[in-house]
Amino acid sequence: MKIILDAMGGDYAPLSPLEGAARAVKELGVSIVLCGDEAKIRQAAEEKQIPLDGITILPAEDVITMEDQPTAIMKEKKNCSMSVGLQALSSGEGEAFVSAGNSGALLVGATMITRRIKGIKRAAMAPLLPTGNGHAILMDGGANLECRPEMLEQFGIMGSVYMDKVMQLPMPRVAIINNGAEECKGRELEQEAYKLLDADDLNFIGNIEARDIPSGDADVLVTDGFTGNIVLKLYEGLGKFFGSKLKEMFSGAGKIGAVFMRDKITDFKDSFDYKKVGGAVLLGIQKPVIKAHGSSDGEAFFHAIRQAKKCADGKVCETISESLAARKAAQSAAADES
Amino acid sequence: MKIILDAMGGDYAPLSPLEGAARAVKELGVSIVLCGDEAKIRQAAEEKQIPLDGITILPAEDVITMEDQPTAIMKEKKNCSMSVGLQALSSGEGEAFVSAGNSGALLVGATMITRRIKGIKRAAMAPLLPTGNGHAILMDGGANLECRPEMLEQFGIMGSVYMDKVMQLPMPRVAIINNGAEECKGRELEQEAYKLLDADDLNFIGNIEARDIPSGDADVLVTDGFTGNIVLKLYEGLGKFFGSKLKEMFSGAGKIGAVFMRDKITDFKDSFDYKKVGGAVLLGIQKPVIKAHGSSDGEAFFHAIRQAKKCADGKVCETISESLAARKAAQSAAADES
Numbered sequence: 001m002k003i004i005l006d007a008m009g010g011d012y013a014p015l016s017p018l019e020g021a022a023r024a025v026k027e028l029g030v031s032i033v034l035c036g037d038e039a040k041i042r043q044a045a046e047e048k049q050i051p052l053d054g055i056t057i058l059p060a061e062d063v064i065t066m067e068d069q070p071t072a073i074m075k076e077k078k079n080c081s082m083s084v085g086l087q088a089l090s091s092g093e094g095e096a097f098v099s100a101g102n103s104g105a106l107l108v109g110a111t112m113i114t115r116r117i118k119g120i121k122r123a124a125m126a127p128l129l130p131t132g133n134g135h136a137i138l139m140d141g142g143a144n145l146e147c148r149p150e151m152l153e154q155f156g157i158m159g160s161v162y163m164d165k166v167m168q169l170p171m172p173r174v175a176i177i178n179n180g181a182e183e184c185k186g187r188e189l190e191q192e193a194y195k196l197l198d199a200d201d202l203n204f205i206g207n208i209e210a211r212d213i214p215s216g217d218a219d220v221l222v223t224d225g226f227t228g229n230i231v232l233k234l235y236e237g238l239g240k241f242f243g244s245k246l247k248e249m250f251s252g253a254g255k256i257g258a259v260f261m262r263d264k265i266t267d268f269k270d271s272f273d274y275k276k277v278g279g280a281v282l283l284g285i286q287k288p289v290i291k292a293h294g295s296s297d298g299e300a301f302f303h304a305i306r307q308a309k310k311c312a313d314g315k316v317c318e319t320i321s322e323s324l325a326a327r328k329a330a331q332s333a334a335a336d337e338s
Numbered sequence: 339m340k341i342i343l344d345a346m347g348g349d350y351a352p353l354s355p356l357e358g359a360a361r362a363v364k365e366l367g368v369s370i371v372l373c374g375d376e377a378k379i380r381q382a383a384e385e386k387q388i389p390l391d392g393i394t395i396l397p398a399e400d401v402i403t404m405e406d407q408p409t410a411i412m413k414e415k416k417n418c419s420m421s422v423g424l425q426a427l428s429s430g431e432g433e434a435f436v437s438a439g440n441s442g443a444l445l446v447g448a449t450m451i452t453r454r455i456k457g458i459k460r461a462a463m464a465p466l467l468p469t470g471n472g473h474a475i476l477m478d479g480g481a482n483l484e485c486r487p488e489m490l491e492q493f494g495i496m497g498s499v500y501m502d503k504v505m506q507l508p509m510p511r512v513a514i515i516n517n518g519a520e521e522c523k524g525r526e527l528e529q530e531a532y533k534l535l536d537a538d539d540l541n542f543i544g545n546i547e548a549r550d551i552p553s554g555d556a557d558v559l560v561t562d563g564f565t566g567n568i569v570l571k572l573y574e575g576l577g578k579f580f581g582s583k584l585k586e587m588f589s590g591a592g593k594i595g596a597v598f599m600r601d602k603i604t605d606f607k608d609s610f611d612y613k614k615v616g617g618a619v620l621l622g623i624q625k626p627v628i629k630a631h632g633s634s635d636g637e638a639f640f641h642a643i644r645q646a647k648k649c650a651d652g653k654v655c656e657t658i659s660e661s662l663a664a665r666k667a668a669q670s671a672a673a674d675e676s
Contacts, residue, residue: 132579142517145525179480179567187483187564210568211575226525227568229517230548234572237549241470242580245609249602264587271583 001029003308004094007036008063008081009101011295015044017100018055020301025054027302030309033094035060035085058093060084063101066294070104074112082106086113089287096288096308098279100296107143110285117317119324121151123284124225125291126159127232128277131216134169137162138221141280142229149192152176152222156197156204157327158283158320159220165314166281166307171203172219177227178207189224197222239272275300278307283320288312339367341646342432345374346401346419347439349633353382355438356393358639363392365640368647371432373398373423396431398422401439404632408442412450420444424451427625434626434646436617438634445481448623455655457662459489461622462563463629464497465570466615469554472507475500476559479618480567487530490514490560494535494542495665496621496658497558503652504645509541510557515565516545527562535560577610613638616645621658626650 005021007014014036021032034041035058045052060081064073073083082101086109089097097114099106107123116123124140139155140147147155156174163172176193178186183194185207197204208218210231223231246265270276279292279300288311292304311317343359345352352374359370372379373396383390398419402411411421420439424447427435435452437444445461454461462478477493478485485493494512501510514531516524521532523545535542546556548569561569584603608614617630617638626649630642649655 132582145517177568179483179564179571209575210571211578213572214575214579226517227565230515230565230568231572233517233548234551234569235576237547237552238573238576238580240549241552242576244470245606246584249606268583268587 001309001312002031002033002094003305003312004033004035004058004085004088004097005301005305006081006085006097006099006101007034007041007057008060009099010292010301011100012297013100014041015048016296016298017301018044018050019048019298020296020305021055022050022052023298023302024305028306028309030305031055032305033058033085033088035088036081037061037063058084058088064105066102068102068105070102070108073105073109077105083109083113086110086289089289090114095312096290098290098292098301098304098308100279100292100294100301100304103142103291106289106291107282110282110289114285114287114289116284117286117321117324119328120158120284120320121154122147123282124155124158125280126162126283127280129213129221129232129235130271130277131214133216135167135277136213136216136219136221138223138228138232139283140223140225140228141232142225143282144225145229146226147189147224149189149196152189152193152224153196153200154284154324156200156202156220156222157323159222160202161319161323162281162283162311162316163219165316165319166310169219173205173217174202174220174222175205175208175218177210177213177221177223177231179209181207181209183207193222243269243272276303279304281307281311281316283316286317286321288317339647339650340369340371340432341643341650342371342373342396342423342426342435343639343643344419344423344435344437344439345372345379345395346398347437348630348639349438350635351438352379353386354634354636355639356382356388357386357636358634358643359393360388360390361636361640362643366644366647368643369393370643371396371423371426373426374419375399375401396422396426402443404440406440406443408440408446411443411447415443421447421451424448424627427627428452433650434628436628436630436639436642436646438617438630438632438639438642441480441629444627444629445620448620448627452623452625452627454622455624455659455662457666458496458622458658459492460485461620462493462496463618464500464621465618467551467559467570467573468609468615469552471554473505473615474551474554474557474559475505476561476566476570477621478561478563478566479570480563481620482563483567484564485527485562487527487534490527490531490562491534491538492622492662494538494540494558494560495661497560498540499657499661500619500621500649500654501557503654503657504648507557511543511555512540512558512560513543513546513556515548515551515559515561515569517547519545519547521545531560581607581610614641617642619645619649619654621654624655624659626655
């Protein structure tokens with residue numbers, strides 16, 4: 001399997017993408033197409049003695065930065081590494097794409113170049129939140145600030161396919177993030193989405209209050225991108241906050257306490273570490289596209305590549321497409337009958 | 339000073355309100371008007387030998403439950419303890435009101451019976467979130483699911499007055515919870531509210547991302563009630579989640595570790611304990627109204643009563659009213675000039 005990787009995205013490019021790529025070749029048996037500045041990539045490989053076996057370089061002149069407007073990927077930066085990678089994905093030069101670059105540009109590029117799955121209204125940026133019993137996928141984590149009920153329904157469908165095919169969780173529990181558990185709760189958006197999801201064949205368990213997210217009461221968390229962004233960022237902020245509180249706690253623990261606690265704190269931090277999970281998957285695009293964290297190191301890139309491979313192996317995009325087609329056929333049949 | 343207390347609200351009524359009242363009389367030098375079922379109150383006082391010095395009982399026949407519709411307070415439950423208490427507040431029989439009962443009913447009752455401050459569009463339910471440097475007030479924590487920009491502006495004004503007068507924090511930093519720091523970020527709601535708050539004489543510091551809330555980067559967090567509810571509940575849920583993780587960590591710590599850690603864990607839990615903060619204040623009502631947590635014990639009621647006293651002492655409602663009047667006068671003067 002070939003995974004395409006944006007060598008120029010993220011805070012430590014191209015070194016970290018390169019490290020992740022080399023490890024993925026060795027441990028996952030994939031080959032990597034690395035898009036970006038060939039001279040810089042070769043220089044980093046030489047300096048750090050990273051072997052380029054199993055890695056081909058796809059040259060790209062330009063780089064889209066965090067300061068660029070998302071739409072620049074279709075205009076003045078159309079020859080950037082991210083765009084070149086997405087074009088390669090579309091033309092079948094690889095089965096999935098990973099980038100740690102500008103999120104907005106990745107969303108625009110994936111939608112305009114690789115394109116959405118037929119019938120999908122909007123692609124969602126779907127991060128995985130750590131919970132008491134594993135992970136929950138957040139649909140949408142920030143791609144679409146304002147949503148219509150049908151978009152939330154599709155988020156539920158896509159998130160279910162992901163949890164089933166990639167996380168090996170059959171019949172994942174789907175819930176709408178809401179201000180109360182009862183069906184009547186929320187704004188018109190949540191109330192209408194409730195009806196749509198309830199009539200669907202998903203394992204829809206109703207509304208979930210935000211306080212029940214961390215314990216893992218649902219596997220697919222459906223919400224608009226504004227709310228999703230708040231949930232994601234607060235998770236991140238509180239995780240960091242608690243981590244620093246923990247450190248404070250043990251600053252007075254003495255040597256024995258400190259040694260004992262070091263491992264515990266590491267375990268705790270690991271459970272909130274995005275590096276081990278991979279990235280946020282862009283669901284609704286025709287091929288798997290993974291957004292790695294901007295500050296990804298080699299390990300984080302390795303996990304993002306592994307996640308991309310799992311998406312391709314699990315045929316996530318194909319399953320979403322088939323699921324939508326089957327729904328449409330069922331609706332037509334029902335309409336014909338009536 | 340007289341504080342009116344709903345004796346029938348909360349999971350442990352009337353015992354917990356009674357305990358809180360007795361302690362408040364002793365430690366704060368206030369007198370308490372306790373509304374509710376006189377027989378039950380006297381029975382609880384006798385059984386637990388709680389002195390009724392400084393406490394007068396205002397009899398109320400009925401109780402509004404958590405299952406009742408909020409509007410029931412104006413109709414079939416108009417003789418409930420919450421309604422009787424709010425009427426007493428309006429007629430000047432006390433300077434502030436505390437209840438741990440049905441939040442929706444308290445909002446409806448306070449708005450319809452005690453009434454809003456002139457010029458205030460909507461009252462907000464304002465809880466205090468623990469942060470790295472104290473507390474931030476969340477405006478709105480769930481009273482108004484959908485808001486207009488002018489409502490968010492007023493939330494900023496009211497929250498500023500509260501932090502100044504009750505928390506002794508002059509010129510508190512006001513920020514809009516948003517999906518990015520830049521002025522252009524967010525939905526139309528956040529963009530328009532940004533302009534209004536920016537033109538105001540508050541200490542407006544712009545947008546805050548949810549990840550920066552826990553470290554205490556702002557003192558007044560402005561948002562719609564839907565988003566506010568998500569923030570509040572996720573704070574609560576993650577606090578609980580980390581608390582249980584901490585416990586797990588030390589289950590293998592041995593005796594010495596366990597003893598050492600017990601105090602640390604208690605400190606940590608205390609910093610997230612609503613019981614020590616008081617309740618959520620209903621800002622925008624003509625007199626101070628405090629919503630105590632439903633599961634409040636005697637200590638939590640004591641702190642809610644103390645918070646009510648601070649609101650009355652600090653003349654929070656009067657200051658909000660004056661602030662709005664001054665703004666209106668300035669606007670009229672500006673209109674006359676042009």
